[in-house]
Amino acid sequence: MSEPTSLAGEAEQLDAADGLAAVRERFVLDDVTYLDGNSLGALPAHVPARVADVVRRQWGELRIRSWEESGWWTAPERIGDRIAPLVGAAAGQVVVGDSTSVNVFKALVAAVRMAREDGRAAGDGPVRDEILVDATTFPTDGYIAESAARMTGCALRPVTPAEVTGALGDRTAAVLLNHVDYRTGRLHDLPALTAAVHAAGAYAVWDLCHSAGALPVGLDEHGVDLAVGCTYKYLNGGPGSPAYLYVRRALQPRFDSPLPGWNSHAEPFGMRSAYAPASGAVRGRVGTPDILSLLALEAALDVWDEEGVSVSAVRAKSLALTDFFLRCVGAYVPDGRVESVTPAAHAERGSQVALRCDDAAEVMKRLIERGVVGDYRAPDVLRFGFTPLYVGFADVERAARVLARTLAG
Numbered sequence: 001m002s003e004p005t006s007l008a009g010e011a012e013q014l015d016a017a018d019g020l021a022a023v024r025e026r027f028v029l030d031d032v033t034y035l036d037g038n039s040l041g042a043l044p045a046h047v048p049a050r051v052a053d054v055v056r057r058q059w060g061e062l063r064i065r066s067w068e069e070s071g072w073w074t075a076p077e078r079i080g081d082r083i084a085p086l087v088g089a090a091a092g093q094v095v096v097g098d099s100t101s102v103n104v105f106k107a108l109v110a111a112v113r114m115a116r117e118d119g120r121a122a123g124d125g126p127v128r129d130e131i132l133v134d135a136t137t138f139p140t141d142g143y144i145a146e147s148a149a150r151m152t153g154c155a156l157r158p159v160t161p162a163e164v165t166g167a168l169g170d171r172t173a174a175v176l177l178n179h180v181d182y183r184t185g186r187l188h189d190l191p192a193l194t195a196a197v198h199a200a201g202a203y204a205v206w207d208l209c210h211s212a213g214a215l216p217v218g219l220d221e222h223g224v225d226l227a228v229g230c231t232y233k234y235l236n237g238g239p240g241s242p243a244y245l246y247v248r249r250a251l252q253p254r255f256d257s258p259l260p261g262w263n264s265h266a267e268p269f270g271m272r273s274a275y276a277p278a279s280g281a282v283r284g285r286v287g288t289p290d291i292l293s294l295l296a297l298e299a300a301l302d303v304w305d306e307e308g309v310s311v312s313a314v315r316a317k318s319l320a321l322t323d324f325f326l327r328c329v330g331a332y333v334p335d336g337r338v339e340s341v342t343p344a345a346h347a348e349r350g351s352q353v354a355l356r357c358d359d360a361a362e363v364m365k366r367l368i369e370r371g372v373v374g375d376y377r378a379p380d381v382l383r384f385g386f387t388p389l390y391v392g393f394a395d396v397e398r399a400a401r402v403l404a405r406t407l408a409g
């Protein structure tokens, strides 16, 4: 075991050389070592005043006028365009609203409908009656996929991401995958898997909850069809902040939403009895947007406009933080007490470290009491998320040190 002081000294040097260190000041933080930004991002300090203005002035004084004058009506696509560069998308392809679960439903049903349409266009094309879903997925995606499959007359086939390529075939309509596994922090190969799905004539839907704001995604570059993600983790939008839906531009005219609410109508105030979809990403909207949460998110995204803040800078620091955490854990924690289930290879690692530990629930409870906040995922995982915008190397060293002390009893 190394002396704690040497790693603490190294942490100090790494923090001093960190180009993102000053961004931490933009957040409301305290003495707690907060390693749970992969569950709920911290509060950017300027957000409360912006939300207060939305409530007091925009709602309280302007009232109904704010739909036009404060830009409420167009907020879902305007804020979508703020998220777009963070996931490698050109403007006009991302719309914000609803939860990730709801957007998974929209994307998956729309994907199956497009696959079926391709079959019809090809005359005697394959039937396309199967949906592949990541068997290791965060549960909501699996539940929604099961319902989407039932509604579209598809069979649902759970497969691990490693099995996807072998499972693809003529029957595959759509594949629902996670970019980063919520439990292990494993980063999946989005370019290769998307290409394999396309080679089989199917559509790829990616869940970006654990990658957006933490690492480059490259949606346009890799030809992703549809993607969804939440904004309350690495985008710091606040509890329950609305999710987003990406629909590749070329597919937008064919995007047939299973939830065609009036907000996605070509002429929403025409009050027509017949539905006619709007063009563009707006087609992914459903009902009246959740303005208070939406505008809190918009304010939170300002952090990304700071000098020196970029997805590539965030990714570089994220890998340095997770590397350093693994080193500190290796140095401080007695051998065999925990086992990392997060891949060591950078190309396979998201922005979290998951440690398997026998009494994980109890250990996390005690860690939190000692001021190190991560989270526990059943049955035996201690999960530590590293948000490079506000987590520093001293936090990392302290977390590993307190973990070792906690495990010692």
Ligand SMILES: Cc1ncc(COP(=O)(O)O)c(C=O)c1O
Pocket: 099, 100, 101, 102, 138, 140, 141, 178, 182, 207, 209, 210, 230, 243
């Ligand atoms: C990968 C993934 N998908 C979906 C969700 C949840 O989505 P929702 O916004 O519908 O609660 C989470 C929540 O942590 C998640 O990690």
